Amino acid sequence: MISSSLRLARTSMLALFLAAGALAAPVMAQDAVPAAEAPAAEAAPVAPETVVATVGGAPITEADLSFAAEDLTQELSQMPEEQRKPFLLRVLIDMKVMAKAGQDEGMAETPLFQQRLAYLKDRALRRAYFADTIANSVTEEAVRAEYDKFVADFVPADEIRASHILVPTEEEANAVKTALDGGADFATLAKEKSIDPGAANGGDLGFFGPGMMVAPFEAAAFALTDVGQVSAPVQSQFGWHVIKLEEKRQSSAPAFEQVASQLQQQLLMATFDKTVARLMDGVAIDIPDAALKAAVDSQTETDAAGATAQ
Template sequence: MLAAGTLAPALAQDAAAPAAEAPAEAAPTAPAAPVSPDTVVATVGGEPITEADLSFAAEDLTQELSQMPAEQRKPFLLRVLIDMKVMAKAGQDAGMADTPLFQQRLNYLKERALRRAFFAETIANAVTEDAVRAQYDKFVADFVPAEEIRASHILVADEAEANAIKAELDGGADFATIAKEKSIDPGAANGGDLGFFGKGMMVAPFEAAAFALTDIGQISAPVKSQFGWHIIKLEEKRQSTPPAFEQVAGQLQQQLLMQTFDDTVARLMDGVTIDIPDAALKAAVDAQSETQPAEEAPAQ
């Protein structure tokens, strides 16, 4: 699997690229009813601008469109295309289309468009909801429950105050009331309740003391961390459960998209000879291809 950081921008661009067959979805202000990609929205010097042209422009201007109100997007895209038509004609009249450099650029743009089309039709379309649900079912089947606890704490600045509070608690004082009155933790207003957490989620001294508590309602001795002195009360224990499908569907979909991309590229590369004369550049390219980050499981 190629490096996620390397592939993410390209995959995001491809995934965001709407199919030419559905320009109504690509143009953000298009009506809900289906619109033919051949529908002409304007003519410039007799040259038509169609709904499909608007969708193509939207692919390239996603960032700009995201920063403006929806009602301004279609006029903005049309203005861009009008300018493009006028300037393209000027470039054509000046002979710019006949230069070798322009032909190279044209070939690049053609291959980029084909790559996007192939990605959308062959790769993205393969990542169906059924495939994502199957991946989720596998995740649930492989899920290993872990211990989680719910705890409350009182946080103070110095040990002497912590010892004094512990003495009050040992004498029967209400934990939540003291937390609201004396704790300097931002969550003190709810009685110091931290909710459920598993191992690895809290700073080490706090975690060790919290998970050392065995009985519900048990209160720890003061324990020091970089935040101050904590007194911890064990509220509940449980075993973790898999997150709901809706919580991890997006992450699973992205994992499947990356895996499908990798598998497809590997298949296409099979038997293809690639020659990179620059040894240093070849080594750098090979290093990127060999980077294989650990596959991430959905957040538990």
């Protein structure tokens, strides 16, 4: 888990690219459109220089729409897809009109605007470098190689499938255990007596491993050794449980599709860290404020420690 605020800020670029579609998730074989279902002809891609509108003679292009989409990812995620392009175009029209007004009033010549322009240029170049040099290097083949390493290092753990009957008091739990010892059907009794939302399916909790349940419940469940065995009543913060062991197994590595996105992000961040370290090598950095320099150095060390721990 990365807690450094600096590292979180650096990963915001990753979030931007993932959300804006600059870095697509690995394409899985089953995601491909079967030949029988494929459209007869795909629409030709729209060229970035295609003009979608003019405002006072100034063009707005498809490229402009994509740039705006990068800046407005959060807003776009909250609206239907068919509304996004009109929304972006409306924003760009407003931008053109207000930019022209600012230009006419001489705002572009002020020192502060020139500083802002330099910052925006650096930001745009950083974004382009990230996309072209870093993001493009994280291919599906690279992600699959990471998955192969993950599978090779995977250590199976014990998992069990259990059902339970949850009641408010110890007295009721003892009565349930007595009924079960007398031959009552567990699933039927769960539907009749259990206050757990899963009672409708006989109290079945599915498979779970260590650390997934509250401690008293987990200890009692994993103490059961034989399939079909029923525990003595055990108390947790939710009430009193009577637990039945349904199945036992060893966990297996998740399928590629389940972890591809996570592995992709990890690989992207590792590539980002290595690239930045290479670019920073030999670069002189001077921070005159001693306190600020100490804080930056401390944050950088924390960031590096977080990257190493992954």
